[in-house]
Every structure is written in C-alpha cells, then in structure tokens.
Amino acid sequence: MRAEIITVGTEILLGDIVNTNSQFLAKELANIGIDVYHQGTVGDNETRLIECLNEGLKRSDIIITTGGLGPTKDDMTKEVAAKCFNQELVLYSGIWENIKSYFNKIGLEPTQNNKKQAYFPKDCIILDNPNGTAPGAILKKDNKMIILLPGPPKEMIPMFNNELKNHLLDLTEYKLVSKTLRFFGIGESLLEDKLVDIINNQSNPTIAPYAKEGEVTIRITAKSKDILDANDLIKNVEDKIKSRVGNYIYGYDDTTLDETVAKLVVEKNMTIAVSESCTGGMVSSKLINYPGISQSFLEGCVTYSNEAKMKRLGVKKETLDKYGAVSEETAIEMATGIAKTLNANIGLSTTGIAGPGGGSDEKPVGLVYIGLYINGYVKVKKCNLFGSREKIRSRATSEALNLLRLELIK
Amino acid sequence: MRAEIITVGTEILLGDIVNTNSQFLAKELANIGIDVYHQGTVGDNETRLIECLNEGLKRSDIIITTGGLGPTKDDMTKEVAAKCFNQELVLYSGIWENIKSYFNKIGLEPTQNNKKQAYFPKDCIILDNPNGTAPGAILKKDNKMIILLPGPPKEMIPMFNNELKNHLLDLTEYKLVSKTLRFFGIGESLLEDKLVDIINNQSNPTIAPYAKEGEVTIRITAKSKDILDANDLIKNVEDKIKSRVGNYIYGYDDTTLDETVAKLVVEKNMTIAVSESCTGGMVSSKLINYPGISQSFLEGCVTYSNEAKMKRLGVKKETLDKYGAVSEETAIEMATGIAKTLNANIGLSTTGIAGPGGGSDEKPVGLVYIGLYINGYVKVKKCNLFGSREKIRSRATSEALNLLRLELIK
Numbered sequence: 001m002r003a004e005i006i007t008v009g010t011e012i013l014l015g016d017i018v019n020t021n022s023q024f025l026a027k028e029l030a031n032i033g034i035d036v037y038h039q040g041t042v043g044d045n046e047t048r049l050i051e052c053l054n055e056g057l058k059r060s061d062i063i064i065t066t067g068g069l070g071p072t073k074d075d076m077t078k079e080v081a082a083k084c085f086n087q088e089l090v091l092y093s094g095i096w097e098n099i100k101s102y103f104n105k106i107g108l109e110p111t112q113n114n115k116k117q118a119y120f121p122k123d124c125i126i127l128d129n130p131n132g133t134a135p136g137a138i139l140k141k142d143n144k145m146i147i148l149l150p151g152p153p154k155e156m157i158p159m160f161n162n163e164l165k166n167h168l169l170d171l172t173e174y175k176l177v178s179k180t181l182r183f184f185g186i187g188e189s190l191l192e193d194k195l196v197d198i199i200n201n202q203s204n205p206t207i208a209p210y211a212k213e214g215e216v217t218i219r220i221t222a223k224s225k226d227i228l229d230a231n232d233l234i235k236n237v238e239d240k241i242k243s244r245v246g247n248y249i250y251g252y253d254d255t256t257l258d259e260t261v262a263k264l265v266v267e268k269n270m271t272i273a274v275s276e277s278c279t280g281g282m283v284s285s286k287l288i289n290y291p292g293i294s295q296s297f298l299e300g301c302v303t304y305s306n307e308a309k310m311k312r313l314g315v316k317k318e319t320l321d322k323y324g325a326v327s328e329e330t331a332i333e334m335a336t337g338i339a340k341t342l343n344a345n346i347g348l349s350t351t352g353i354a355g356p357g358g359g360s361d362e363k364p365v366g367l368v369y370i371g372l373y374i375n376g377y378v379k380v381k382k383c384n385l386f387g388s389r390e391k392i393r394s395r396a397t398s399e400a401l402n403l404l405r406l407e408l409i410k
Numbered sequence: 411m412r413a414e415i416i417t418v419g420t421e422i423l424l425g426d427i428v429n430t431n432s433q434f435l436a437k438e439l440a441n442i443g444i445d446v447y448h449q450g451t452v453g454d455n456e457t458r459l460i461e462c463l464n465e466g467l468k469r470s471d472i473i474i475t476t477g478g479l480g481p482t483k484d485d486m487t488k489e490v491a492a493k494c495f496n497q498e499l500v501l502y503s504g505i506w507e508n509i510k511s512y513f514n515k516i517g518l519e520p521t522q523n524n525k526k527q528a529y530f531p532k533d534c535i536i537l538d539n540p541n542g543t544a545p546g547a548i549l550k551k552d553n554k555m556i557i558l559l560p561g562p563p564k565e566m567i568p569m570f571n572n573e574l575k576n577h578l579l580d581l582t583e584y585k586l587v588s589k590t591l592r593f594f595g596i597g598e599s600l601l602e603d604k605l606v607d608i609i610n611n612q613s614n615p616t617i618a619p620y621a622k623e624g625e626v627t628i629r630i631t632a633k634s635k636d637i638l639d640a641n642d643l644i645k646n647v648e649d650k651i652k653s654r655v656g657n658y659i660y661g662y663d664d665t666t667l668d669e670t671v672a673k674l675v676v677e678k679n680m681t682i683a684v685s686e687s688c689t690g691g692m693v694s695s696k697l698i699n700y701p702g703i704s705q706s707f708l709e710g711c712v713t714y715s716n717e718a719k720m721k722r723l724g725v726k727k728e729t730l731d732k733y734g735a736v737s738e739e740t741a742i743e744m745a746t747g748i749a750k751t752l753n754a755n756i757g758l759s760t761t762g763i764a765g766p767g768g769g770s771d772e773k774p775v776g777l778v779y780i781g782l783y784i785n786g787y788v789k790v791k792k793c794n795l796f797g798s799r800e801k802i803r804s805r806a807t808s809e810a811l812n813l814l815r816l817e818l819i820k
Binding site: 105 | 422423424427429434435437439440446447449450451455465597600606610621622629631686689692693694695697698709711712713714718722764765767776794795799
C-alpha cells in the first residue's frame with residue numbers, strides 16, 4: 001500500500017508557514033504501515049493541482065491532500081479531485097445544515113461562499129470536522145483513493161485521529177495502539193541518553209521521543225493483529241522506561257500539566273490563590289482552563305509593579321529594597337501574602353526577568369523565582385530560563401505548576 | 411523565472427523531521443522574485459530521484475535540491491543530478507585538500523568515502539561550505555539549472571545566504587514586495603465576499619486572504635523591477651481594501667493584536683487594570699507580553715468566584731443576585747470596580763461561560779460579556795463564542811483587547 005501526501009496552499013509555496021502537515025501525516029502513515037515515497041506541495045492553481053494529482057495517482061494507491069477546502073474561490077482541492085475521478089459534486093443537505101447552525105451559533109449568517117463547502121461527490125465518505133466548517137472526504141475510483149483533509153492543523157489532526165485513521169487501518173490487517181508518556185523537568189537529549197538502548201533495540205513497539213515547549217513526550221506505538229497483544233507490548237516497554245525515568249512522568253496521552261495540577265488541587269479539596277509578576281496571569285489562566293476548578297480557585301493577582309506587590313500582597317518594602325523584586329525572598333512573601341490574605345491552603349507566586357531588557361550580570365534575563373506556600377510550609381525554586389520573552393514567561397508558568405505538582409504528590 | 415524545491419531524504423518521508431528547508435528556500439526565492447510553483451520530497455532512491463528531477467526540469471528553469479550530498483553510499487543527489495545532465499564527475503583536488511584539512515582540524519583522518527564529496531561535474535560552480543564537508547554546486551545545461559545544497563539547515567542556510575543568493579539575484583530583474591493587513595472581527599468568507607471583485611481583478615499585486623486562530627490576514631504581494639513601483643502597486647490596492655473594510659484592520663505585517671493594544675495604552679500615557687473571570691488571567695498575560703507595559707499596567711485580578719468579585723472589585727450582591735455573574739451589569743461593575751480601586755484610567759473585565767458545563771438556554775456556553783471603563787465612561791460588549799473551553803477563553807481575550815483598541819483609536 002503506497003500513499004503520497006500533497007499539501008495545497010500558496011502560503012506554503014511562499015514560505016509563509018512551515019509544512020508541518022506533511023510531517024504529521026508521514027509519521028502516522030509510517031506507523032500504520034503505509035509507505036510514503038513522495039510528498040509534494042502545490043499552490044491553489046487548477047492546472048498544476050490536476051497535474052500533481054494525476055502524477056501521484058500513477059505511482060501511488062492513495063493520495064492524501066491537505067488544504068484548499070475553505071469557502072473561497074481559490075480553495076479548489078475538492079473540485080479538482082472530483083474532476084480527476086470524473087465525479088460530479090452534489091449538495092449534501094446535512095452538511096449544509098451543520099454549516100448553517102455553526103454560523104447561527106456565532107450569531108452570523110453563512111454567505112453563499114460557505115455553501116460550496118457542503119458539495120461533495122456522490123457516494124464519497126465524509127469525514128466530520130467538529131473544529132471548522134470544512135468536512136473532509138474519501139473519494140474512491142477503481143483501486144485508487146483521494147483523501148481530502150483541511151489545511152489548519154487544529155482541524156486536520158483531530159480529523160485524522162478520530163475519523164480517517166480507522167479507515168486506513170482497515171486497509172491493512174494490523175491494529176495500532178499508542179500510548180504517550182509525558183515528562184516535565186528532563187530534557188530530550190538527557191531522556192534519550194538514559195533510554196538509548198531501549199529505543200535502539202525496539203522495532204515493535206516503536207519509541208519516539210518528542211520535545212515541545214519545555215516538555216518532552218515519548219510515544220510508544222505497538223502494531224499487532226490483536227489489540228490485547230499490542231497493549232501487552234506497550235506495557236512491557238512502559239515498565240522499562242518507568243523504572244529509569246518514571247519520576248519525571250506527570251501524565252499520559254492528552255493530559256496536560258495544567259490539567260494534572262488543577263485536578264490534584266481539586267481532588268485534595270484545597271483552595272489556591274496565585275500572585276504573578278513576570279508570568280502576568282498565565283498561571284491563573286492555566287489553572288482556570290480546568291472546568292472543575294471554581295470551588296478551589298479563590299483569586300489570582302497580577303502584581304507587576306512593586307507598589308502592587310506591597311499593597312496587595314504585603315510584600316515588605318525592606319525585602320524589595322534589600323533583595324529586589326526578583327528574589328527568593330520576594331517570591332516567598334508574594335506566595336505567603338496572597339495565601340494569607342485569602343485564607344487559602346496554597347499560595348503560588350512568580351517573579352522574574354522576562355526580558356528582552358532589564359537583565360544584569362547578577363540577575364540575567366531568564367532568572368525566575370517560583371514561590372510556593374502550602375498550609376504554612378514554604379518552598380522556593382530558582383530557574384534560569386532562556387529564549388524570547390514569551391518563551392521565558394511560558395516556561396516559568398510550567399515550572400510554577402510543576403513545583404506545585406511535586407509538592408502535592410509527595 | 412521559475413524554480414522548484416526538491417528535498418531529498420528518507421527522514422522527511424518518514425516524518426522524523428519537519429521540512430524547514432523548503433520553507434526557508436521558498437521565502438527567500440519569493441523575496442528575490444523567483445516563482446516557486448512546486449515543492450517535492452523524495453527519498454534516497456535513484457529511480458525516484460531521477461524521475462523527480464526530470465519532471466521538475468520539464469516545468470521549471472531551476473531545481474534546487476537539499477540533502478543527499480553526504481559521504482555515504484545512499485547520498486546520491488549529486489550523482490543523479492549529473493546523470494540527468496549527462497555530465498561526468500571529476501575530482502576537484504582543491505576541494506579534496508579542504509576536506510582533508512577540515513578533518514585534520516578536528517583530529518581525524520578522512521575516509522575514502524569522504525573523497526566522494528570532492529567529485530563534481532567539470533565546469534560547474536562550486537558553493538563553499540565552511541560548516542561541513544559537503545560543498546554545494548550549480549550545474550547548468552542549456553537554459554536549465556540544478557542547484558545542489560546540503561541537507562542540514564546549519565550548512566544550507568549560510569551557503570544560501572553567502573554563496574547562492576547573489577547568483578540568483580543576477581538571474582532576475584524583478585523585486586518582490588509584500589505587505590500583510592491584519593483583521594479582527596470579520597470572518598474569512600465575509601471578508602472575501604466584500605472584496606471579491608478586487609481579488610479577482612488583480613494579478614499584480616496578488617491578494618491572498620488567510621485565516622488563523624480567530625483573525626484573518628490579507629497578504630498583498632507586488633512584483634516590479636523597481637521597489638518604489640512595487641510599493642505604489644501595493645498602496646493602490648491597500649487603499650481600495652481599506653475603503654471597504656478598513657475598520658477591521660488592527661495592524662500590519664508581524665504585529666499582533668496584544669502588541670497593538672498594549673502600545674496604544676502606553677503611547678496614550680494611560681494606566682490600566684484588569685479584572686477577569688472566564689479568561690482567568692489571559693488578558694493580563696497578553697498585555698504583559700509587551701515589554702514596555704510596566705508603567706501602565708497597574709494590576710490584574712482573577713476574580714473567578716462571586717465572593718472575589720464582591721470583595722475585591724465591589725460588585726454588588728444585588729447585581730449578582732438579580733442579573734447573575736455572567737451579565738452586562740456584572741461586567742460593568744467589574745471593570746469600574748478595578749479601575750476605581752486602583753485609580754486607573756482604564757478598567758477592562760471579562761465574565762462568561764467557557765464551558766463545557768454551566769450553560770443554560772438563556773445563558774449558553776460561549777456567552778461572554780466584556781466590560782470596559784475609560785475615565786468615567788463605560789461600555790459593554792456581548793459575545794457569543796463557540797468551540798472548546800480553551801478556544802472560547804482565548805477568543806474572549808481577543809475580543810476584550812479589541813474592544814479596548816476600538817475605544818482607544820476613536
């Protein structure tokens with residue numbers, strides 16, 4: 001079984017965006033056991049798109065396209081694919097209803113442009129898109145297939161995982177089972193170093209480390225005709241990994257660090273208050289993303305100035321004068337102050353230099369202190385982070401959440 | 411002048427790495443004014459590589475390859491390219507000396523494999539590689555060119571910038587200039603609806619709408635022998651677009667909405683305080699991402715519970731009882747409360763139902779009120795948002811920032 005990936009979009013040809021869709025699909029197809037020998041990119045141009053599809057159909061069984069399913073005139077992937085297979089587009093009234101109600105929900109009327117998104121070849125398989133207005137589709141003719149996926153990764157990836165993957169698995173006799181282990185506090189290269197022999201000696205399951213925004217994940221993927229066998233294969237490798245680096249694992253699969261920490265606070269029936277300087281509201285925001293947090297989250301406070309730190313949190317003037325706003329002492333007083341003011345079990349604080357200016361030899365950009373107060377006990381963590389202002393702030397947020405997590409699971 | 415980018419490497423076909431080379435080259439070529447209509451990826455396989463090069467040579471003047479210049483047997487791009495042009499490889503002794511001294515410098519002896527890297531077609535243009543052992547090359551035949559670049563970006567990018575770019579600039583007489591208009595508050599299809607005639611009647615400059623995470627951009631790209639002419643072409647179209655939908659434009663090129671708003675607050679010498687419920691700190695966090703905000707940002711407050719809204723912001727119990735926490739009235743009291751407490755010029759508030767639970771017929775998930783207080787004047791905006799909890803919160807944050815922006819530019 002041979003597939004070819006064609007990404008459609010002028011924004012890729014112009015280099016405006018990196019083509020991450022191809023990588024995602026290539027990896028998934030490799031895991032399923034479908035070979036990919038060609039990837040291509042072409043703009044929103046009918047002649048060239050037809051050429052590309054026809055070339056691809058000569059040498060591959062399946063063409064997977066991403067992009068060009070939008071409502072505008074230059075979105076034409078579906079129309080061109082149907083032309084290649086000599087199939088006529090018909091209105092799918094159910095899809096049109098969905099689009100209309102999608103627009104109604106946001107208080108808008110769909111335009112006639114949007115109706116275009118409800119036309120598909122008769123008898124094709126529709127792939128639902130809960131994250132946008134453009135459904136995907138599987139078009140078949142003889143032994144060939146053209147699969148149409150939307151361009152935005154936020155729509156394409158869930159559609160692949162929830163809709164398309166099973167169709168593709170049906171084409172092979174294997175089942176694939178994956179489990180993702182999520183790590184915080186260990187870098188990708190160190191993690192790989194500690195597991196290099198396990199990784200190298202494995203072909204089924206495969207073990208794929210992946211680093212993203214300060215955290216590392218390992219995806220274990222087993223392939224078997226039987227799901228139970230696949231699960232056993234995963235369990236075996238997972239146990240080996242855990243015996244070496246299990247203390248860095250904070251969760252599995254789609255769990256996030258925010259969710260893990262917020263859940264712990266709620267499950268322990270504790271209350272929390274947050275005071276932030278350099279992270280400026282990101283820690284509160286992450287905790288509040290957990291729907292069940294309302295009873296536990298008492299208040300958040302963005303005290304960016306010294307005055308606010310003193311007035312709102314009771315940080316002492318002497319502390320700020322002697323140690324500065326970015327110091328262990330200030331972090332502790334911020335955490336303690338917000339907790340005591342609100343009578344919360346937990347007070348969590350951040351103070352640091354996010355840059356690009358404001359750094360010195362003694363206190364460089366990226367220096368961040370996390371303060372934690374839990375029922376009278378205090379703890380502080382010093383971090384030396386790097387990268388852009390945004391990256392430092394986001395990493396500091398994760399460090400704060402992880403510090404709290406480690407205390408809560410003690 | 412038309413170019414095609416072919417990246418060679420099994421690691422890309424398997425999805426092990428993201429193809430950033432294509433993006434880099436595409437962007438650079440667009441800037442130079444060389445059109446790219448196709449990008450392709452193929453593995454280290456002679457038959458398929460020859461096929462790809464031959465196809466490309468049919469439709470493009472220049473093929474730029476990256477990868478496959480290494481010392482091992484499966485590195486074959488140079489050999490296959492020479493075959494396509496029917497050119498023989500000869501030993502370039504100067505290159506071989508360079509390779510030997512490169513190895514001496516790192517205390518190693520080159521292997522016979524490495525000698526392969528010193529062979530090139532006679533009369534080709536060699537592109538130096540100070541960052542590795544594989545030089546690049548420009549091969550010419552009749553009016554066609556194959557340009558060979560190494561795969562690792564750390565070698566490829568400097569080689570492009572320092573060696574290849576000038577050769578390419580000599581080939582074209584055109585300059586390309588782009589400008590991006592950034593919109594908020596209008597969807598992609600409605601925007602296109604309003605501009606459809608302008609878009610359809612334009613070929614130079616081209617007009618490309620693009621939607622991403624709640625905002626829409628339009629990229630205008632003009633091609634001309636003279637940069638000033640290109641700028642005029644852009645200005646002309648930009649003015650037409652502005653006359654129809656200019657009130658939705660918040661910025662240009664790489665500006666973000668957060669930055670635009672934070673800058674406005676600072677430039678107007680105003681002070682701001684933020685009180686957030688459903689966005690839980692995101693509005694503060696976005697403003698604080700602007701490095702110059704410190705003098706203007708007085709304090710942020712995450713008052714998720716009713717108690718906090720009353721205690722911290724002075725929202726009246728009767729208001730909460732009569733209208734509920736998610737209401738116009740509460741939003742206004744939150745914005746006014748935080749501004750007055752801190753004596754700030756601006757108070758900005760959010761309160762809403764981010765879901766997934768907590769919605770009712772009367773107040774569904776996605777209902778958000780944004781409250782704004784500016785020097786005694788108040789304003790409130792009701793939004794009906796949709797999507798995941800995260801999406802609703804993030805969209806509400808943008809709506810709050812945009813409401814403030816619209817007031818500040820009045």
